[in-house]
Amino acid sequence: MAANVTALAGKEELHRARQLADQVGTEIGQVILGKQPEIRLAFACLLAGGHLLIEDVPGVGKTLLARSLAGVLGLSFRRIQFTSDMLPADIVGMSIFEQATSTFRFHAGPIFSHVVLADEINRATPKAQSALLEAMEEHQVTLDGQTHALPAPFFVIATQNPLHQAGTFPLPESQLDRFLMRIGLGYPGEALERKLLKGDDRRMMLGDLRPVVDVAGLAALRTAARELFLSDALLDYVQALVRFTRQSAQFDLGLSPRGAQDLVNAARSWALIHGHPGVHPEDVKAVFAAVAGHRLRPRQGGTAALRDPARLVLESVPVP
Numbered sequence: 630m631a632a633n634v635t636a637l638a639g640k641e642e643l644h645r646a647r648q649l650a651d652q653v654g655t656e657i658g659q660v661i662l663g664k665q666p667e668i669r670l671a672f673a674c675l676l677a678g679g680h681l682l683i684e685d686v687p688g689v690g691k692t693l694l695a696r697s698l699a700g701v702l703g704l705s706f707r708r709i710q711f712t713s714d715m716l717p718a719d720i721v722g723m724s725i726f727e728q729a730t731s732t733f734r735f736h737a738g739p740i741f742s743h744v745v746l747a748d749e750i751n752r753a754t755p756k757a758q759s760a761l762l763e764a765m766e767e768h769q770v771t772l773d774g775q776t777h778a779l780p781a782p783f784f785v786i787a788t789q790n791p792l793h794q795a796g797t798f799p800l801p802e803s804q805l806d807r808f809l810m811r812i813g814l815g816y817p818g819e820a821l822e823r824k825l826l827k828g829d830d831r832r833m834m835l836g837d838l839r840p841v842v843d844v845a846g847l848a849a850l851r852t853a854a855r856e857l858f859l860s861d862a863l864l865d866y867v868q869a870l871v872r873f874t875r876q877s878a879q880f881d882l883g884l885s886p887r888g889a890q891d892l893v894n895a896a897r898s899w900a901l902i903h904g905h906p907g908v909h910p911e912d913v914k915a916v917f918a919a920v921a922g923h924r925l926r927p928r929q930g931g932t933a934a935l936r937d938p939a940r941l942v943l944e945s946v947p948v949p
Contacts, residue, residue, distance in 0.1 A: 642853055643904045649850070650902035652841040657697040660834050661690050663821040667812050669902065670919050671698055671786075676847075676854050676898035679809020679891055680765050680785040682750075682923065689814045691788040695746040696835055698786070702847060703840030704743035705780065711753035717760035721770045722777075735777065740764055743780050743844075747787040751798050758804055761785065765807045782847060802882070802926075809891045810916070811923035854898045858907035862949050866910055867892060869946045870917065874925055879941065882926035892920045910948045917943055 650672060657668050671694065674681045683691045692708070699706035709720060722738030739745065740761075750758060764770055765785055770777045787808065789800070805811075817825065825831070842850070867889065874883030884892070893908075895916040900908045918939035925938045 640906075643901070643906060646850055646853060646901045647904035649842055649846075653698075653701050656701045656838050656841060657694070660697045660831050660838065661694055661814075662824060663817055664690070664694070664814055667814055668694070668698075669899075670810060670812050670916065673895055673898040673902060673916065674810045674919075675702070675782065675784050676851055676901065677809055677891070677894040678782075678851060679894065680787070680807060682787050682789060682805075682808040682811040683814065684789040684811055684923075685813045685815065687790060689816060690831070691814060692746060692748060693831055693835075694814070695744065695786040695788075697838060699744040700835060700838040701841055702744075703843055704782070704784075704847075706744045706746070707739040707742035708746040708748055709739050710748050711750050711757065713752060713754060715753045715757040717757055720757065720760045721764065721772060724773050733773070735772065735775065737777070738770075740770065741777075741779060743782055744784050744786065747785055749790055750787040751789045751800055754798060755801060758798070758800065761787075762804060762807065782844070782851070805923050806885055806887055808923065809895060810919040812919050850901065854894075854901045857897045857900055857905075859893065859897075860907065863908050863910065863913070864893075865949050866946075867896075867913060869949070870913070870921075870942055873942055873946050874921065877942075877945070879928055880925055880938070881928050882924070884921055884924055888921065888924045892917065895920050914943055 650669065653672050654665050654668050658665060661668065671681055675698070683694065685691060695708075696706060718738065720738050720740050722736050722741070724733040724735050726732075727734050747761065750761075764779060764783070768779045768781070768783045770779065785808075816822075870892070871884045871889045874880055877883075892913065896908050896912040899916050900912040903912070905912065918937070921942065922937075922939045925942075927938050
């Protein structure tokens with residue numbers, strides 16, 4: 630039976646949130662082996678009300694993670710395969726004239742789902758990619774002057790192949806900034822890969838996943854995350870990190886105000902699923918690379934170009 634956390638409050642709510650996060654990790658961990666940090670980041674991204682970009686080479690489990698997350702959270706799921714000839718109507722839908730009524734009727738596209746997997750998003754042209762912008766930011770679609778609300782929650786998980794691969798188009802900064810987090814999965818260790826080789830097809834295991842929370846319970850968790858305490862000292866730390874990205878000579882492009890808000894929201898969600906009554910600097914550090922990494926543009930030839938830019942920021946800004 631799916632859990633409902635609507636009536637929980639205080640310490641009990643924190644305990645339940647951590648318990649649910651553990652259940653989500655355990656369930657998905659049956660399908661995605663050895664990726665608990667990435668699973669928790671994806672769950673925190675959803676709780677923070679953002680969208681997730683997964684960038685990695687083909688075949689490491691990006692699509693499997695998206696399907697598993699939707700199954701464990703009891704959410705509807707649609708997959709959109711992005712291609713170079715895709716049109717915006719293939720994503721949001723279109724109005725079709727019906728002779729019987731002599732009117733146009735809107736036919737919803739695959740974006741009308743709780744969890745939408747935009748698979749290989751950077752194989753589509755910028756025009757097709759832009760069809761996601763309003764949906765991701767406003768949680769609605771406007772077509773022919775009519776606005777259509779998307780389901781709640783609405784969570785886009787986009788997968789992206791490395792840009793050096795043939796047939797890819799870079800995502801513009803405006804779209805990258807709409808992804809709250811970017812993560813990678815990487816190759817499994819040899820022991821885990823041996824287990825994959827000896828075991829069943831992981832896709833066949835998706836049907837065995839059981840929901841551990843319902844939509845109402847998920848909404849309650851989101852509300853609880855937004856209400857977690859933020860101290861002035863914590864906000865000072867966040868602003869110091871953001872200020873460094875904007876003022877440092879190492880970067881051409883720093884964190885936007887939306888990026889700063891996303892950092893706070895992600896840290897709140899991370900704190901909630903780890904049972905913290907307030908947000909700690911460690912929570913900010915835990916999500917910083919996923920939130921900031923795709924938004925920072927290192928200056929050509931600078932030190933940041935030679936190392937992880939998010940790590941450079943964390944090492945340069947002391948905790949107050």
